[in-house]
Amino acid sequence: MTTQFNAQVYQNAYLPEGSQEVNAIMTIATDNESSGESGGNAPIGATSGAARVFGIICDTSGSMEGEKIRSAKQAIAKLIELLPTDVYFFIVTGSSTAQLLSPLSLATVSAKQQALEALRGVTANRSTTISTWLRLALQQFQQMPGAIAQALLLTDGQNDSSDTNALNQALNACEGQFQCDCRGVGTEWRVAQLQTIAHKLLGTADIIPEAAAIEADFRAILGQAMSKQISDIALRLWTPQGAKVMFCKQVSPAIVDVTNKAKAVSAQITDYPTGSWGNQESRDYHFCIRVNAGNVGDEMLAGRASLVYSQNGVETKVAETRILAIWTDDEVRSAKIDRTVAHYTGQAELAQVIQEGMEERAKGNFEQATAKLSRAVQLSAESGNEATMKLLRKVVEVEDEATGTIRIKRDVRKEDEMALETRSTKTTRIKR
Amino acid sequence: MNHCPACHEENDLAARFCESCGTALAIPEGVAGNDSNLPQTVFPNCQKCDSTDLEPDGFCNQCGFRNPTKRDRFEQIINPNFVAISDRGIKHSQNEDCFAIQQLSDGRAVLVVCDGVSSSSNPGIASQQASQTACRSIQRSLEADVEPSQALLEAIAAAQSTVAKLVPSGHGEAPSTTIVAAIVSPIVESGVESPAMTQITLGWLGDSRAYWFAPEASQQLTQDHSWCEEMVATGQMSREEAERSLQAHAITRWLGADADGEMEPTIAQINLPLPGRLLLCSDGLWNYASEVSQLQKSLQQPEGADLITIARKGVEFALRCGGQDNITIALLDLKESPPNSGGT
Numbered sequence: 001m002t003t004q005f006n007a008q009v010y011q012n013a014y015l016p017e018g019s020q021e022v023n024a025i026m027t028i029a030t031d032n033e034s035s036g037e038s039g040g041n042a043p044i045g046a047t048s049g050a051a052r053v054f055g056i057i058c059d060t061s062g063s064m065e066g067e068k069i070r071s072a073k074q075a076i077a078k079l080i081e082l083l084p085t086d087v088y089f090f091i092v093t094g095s096s097t098a099q100l101l102s103p104l105s106l107a108t109v110s111a112k113q114q115a116l117e118a119l120r121g122v123t124a125n126r127s128t129t130i131s132t133w134l135r136l137a138l139q140q141f142q143q144m145p146g147a148i149a150q151a152l153l154l155t156d157g158q159n160d161s162s163d164t165n166a167l168n169q170a171l172n173a174c175e176g177q178f179q180c181d182c183r184g185v186g187t188e189w190r191v192a193q194l195q196t197i198a199h200k201l202l203g204t205a206d207i208i209p210e211a212a213a214i215e216a217d218f219r220a221i222l223g224q225a226m227s228k229q230i231s232d233i234a235l236r237l238w239t240p241q242g243a244k245v246m247f248c249k250q251v252s253p254a255i256v257d258v259t260n261k262a263k264a265v266s267a268q269i270t271d272y273p274t275g276s277w278g279n280q281e282s283r284d285y286h287f288c289i290r291v292n293a294g295n296v297g298d299e300m301l302a303g304r305a306s307l308v309y310s311q312n313g314v315e316t317k318v319a320e321t322r323i324l325a326i327w328t329d330d331e332v333r334s335a336k337i338d339r340t341v342a343h344y345t346g347q348a349e350l351a352q353v354i355q356e357g358m359e360e361r362a363k364g365n366f367e368q369a370t371a372k373l374s375r376a377v378q379l380s381a382e383s384g385n386e387a388t389m390k391l392l393r394k395v396v397e398v399e400d401e402a403t404g405t406i407r408i409k410r411d412v413r414k415e416d417e418m419a420l421e422t423r424s425t426k427t428t429r430i431k432r
Numbered sequence: 433m434n435h436c437p438a439c440h441e442e443n444d445l446a447a448r449f450c451e452s453c454g455t456a457l458a459i460p461e462g463v464a465g466n467d468s469n470l471p472q473t474v475f476p477n478c479q480k481c482d483s484t485d486l487e488p489d490g491f492c493n494q495c496g497f498r499n500p501t502k503r504d505r506f507e508q509i510i511n512p513n514f515v516a517i518s519d520r521g522i523k524h525s526q527n528e529d530c531f532a533i534q535q536l537s538d539g540r541a542v543l544v545v546c547d548g549v550s551s552s553s554n555p556g557i558a559s560q561q562a563s564q565t566a567c568r569s570i571q572r573s574l575e576a577d578v579e580p581s582q583a584l585l586e587a588i589a590a591a592q593s594t595v596a597k598l599v600p601s602g603h604g605e606a607p608s609t610t611i612v613a614a615i616v617s618p619i620v621e622s623g624v625e626s627p628a629m630t631q632i633t634l635g636w637l638g639d640s641r642a643y644w645f646a647p648e649a650s651q652q653l654t655q656d657h658s659w660c661e662e663m664v665a666t667g668q669m670s671r672e673e674a675e676r677s678l679q680a681h682a683i684t685r686w687l688g689a690d691a692d693g694e695m696e697p698t699i700a701q702i703n704l705p706l707p708g709r710l711l712l713c714s715d716g717l718w719n720y721a722s723e724v725s726q727l728q729k730s731l732q733q734p735e736g737a738d739l740i741t742i743a744r745k746g747v748e749f750a751l752r753c754g755g756q757d758n759i760t761i762a763l764l765d766l767k768e769s770p771p772n773s774g775g776t
Contacts, residue, residue: 243496296523298498300497
């Protein structure tokens with residue numbers, strides 16, 4: 001099965017005299033030549049050349065006691081059943097230390113049975129030191145280098161404060177070795193903490209407010225993971241001498257600033273890791289590049305963006321696109337903002353005003369919070385981001401979407417606050 | 433179709449970059465001054481940073497600046513009396529003008545100048561295809577003994593159909609271009625070529641112009657299809673009033689998918705005494721010297737120089753004046769007897 005990458009750049013290349021900032025959106029979509037499957041859940045069971053390892057990392061600290069651990073065990077049992085037999089898997093359970101509940105193994109019928117039996121004996125006790133869980137998972141992944149390595153991590157509480165340094169070190173060790181989607185069940189966990197882990201390990205972070213919903217969420221994660229065809233793909237950006245990348249952000253399906261993940265390949269070439277890609281997947285990136293100013297009539301290649309991956313030790317570059325800068329004295333041309341760039345600039349502002357608004361609200365600064373969240377309501381209305389609007393409505397009373405006339409609700413459920421915080425970075429696509 | 437060298441995707445002729453893999457596509461063969469497989473840059477090193485690491489389409493792999501390519505400036509010398517030149521100018525990043533000139537074996541000469549409309553997408557491809565299509569069509573018609581005015585009508589129709597097929601990129605307007613085409617024929621009376629007169633047949637759409645320079649008889653041969661000219665022609669405004677309007681120079685007729693059926697070309701035929709010099713040019717030149725005498729002056733320097741030097745000096749004149757637009761100049765010197773127009 002071959003994965004095809006298609007990329008396109010949206011920008012207004014025309015700049016007024018003296019201007020140096022070039023903004024462009026690169027949309028990347030994969031397609032697969034033998035995609036004959038019908039229906040929505042096809043990705044599970046899709047095959048590719050590379051081996052796949054799926055790691056399950058589950059919190060079994062004392063706070064999980066009761067419904068949470070019961071639901072988690074049920075959900076993991078379901079995942080084990082659903083695992084395709086050509087996939088490798090392992091299960092790590094964690095509290096103050098990590099246990100290898102089910103070591104790395106091909107998901108054969110007997111291996112699954114053994115794992116299910118081991119799962120039955122799991123109980124919840126002791127504290128939370130996520131660093132030990134990640135290190136144990138890393139050991140398992142390292143037994144199969146070159147595989148598409150993915151994990152899901154479930155927790156319900158915040159990491160022990162004594163583990164902060166160790167966690168950072170563990171994250172550095174795990175970065176680039178496997179990807180990890182993080183889920184927080186209930187409302188006792190810390191959004192920022194889980195987001196840090198997910199960001200470092202190129203995964204998503206989300207809330208599962210009710211333990212009963214764990215199973216459905218896990219199935220979705222497994223479906224996504226099993227659809228991945230190639231791993232370790234980097235977004236490569238060439239820029240001219242004297243240029244500076246102001247930022248590089250994934251802007252769809254969610255905003256993830258990857259500027260600080262840059263790895264210099266040479267003086268003019270930078271790689272940004274994007275992890276693994278599945279079929280029929282699409283992501284958009286926003287580049288902001290500062291270049292040396294040209295004269296009116298000059299045209300410049302401000303960037304060359306492509307995707308790079310290695311297969312059998314051979315580096316392959318695909319989907320190269322160009323970002324241009326053309327200086328003009330025609331104001332009609334330079335004043336236009338490309339609609340895709342404008343759309344995602346708006347989505348980034350939306351995510352930011354939500355974060356800031358929620359912070360002000362938490363500090364009790366209701367006036368500032370109202371201003372920020374009012375702008376958020378306006379932006380999500382303008383861009384048709386209905387998912388975010390729905391989350392906002394749980395936190396504010398909306399009188400008029402267009403003008404952003406709102407009132408902050410005083411009594412808001414914790415889970416609604418956390419859902420808005422974790423999901424505010426999800427963007428909509430522009431309607432073409 | 434335009435074949436991608438990297439992934440072999442067949443792209444639309446209008447595409448500058450491959451739709452499939454994004455590779456820069458070569459300008460299709462046959463542009464005047466563009467010999468297909470040669471490197472496309474005019475200079476071997478970057479004009480900004482001196483690096484020799486240049487892409488075929490001119491982009492410098494060090495500093496990123498695009499260097500002039502053979503599409504930015506090209507010239508053609510058919511013979512010492514028949515030349516053309518096209519230049520990007522200063523303020524436009526691309527040369528969206530193009531020309532095609534041809535001397536037929538029977539002595540007749542064909543000149544075509546096109547100016548791609550900047551606000552449309554891929555105007556450079558539009559002007560290139562229109563000029564080539566029209567020139568080839570005229571040549572075929574004349575060789576089949578079609579009357580010059582009919583040949584021009586057919587050629588402009590053929591160019592229209594070619595340009596209308598070009599696909600706009602992104603959300604852009606349909607590619608479009610002006611056109612002015614001329615056929616220069618000897619006048620035959622009772623089977624004998626007149627040694628003192630020539631016949632010029634013209635067809636045009638838009639504001640690319642033809643001029644005739646001769647002692648005591650210099651004149652503009654075309655009348656722009658522009659808002660200003662239409663206001664004056666229909667008596668709605670005086671020339672002074674119309675010229676002051678912001679849209680004075682907006683063209684009212686062109687070639688392109690968005691050109692409606694009423695945009696018919698104007699065809700004119702005129703017999704002129706020899707000797708004289710025929711000029712076809714885009715507004716990148718005449719904007720700086722729209723009066724015939726001014727323009728003639730700009731194309732007389734240096735005295736006694738050969739025609740291509742005069743054409744180059746004409747480009748330099750427009751560049752000195754600001755080079756606000758692309759500049760294209762086609763020149764044909766016609767002398768008295770021997771009667772073969774264009775000389776040999």
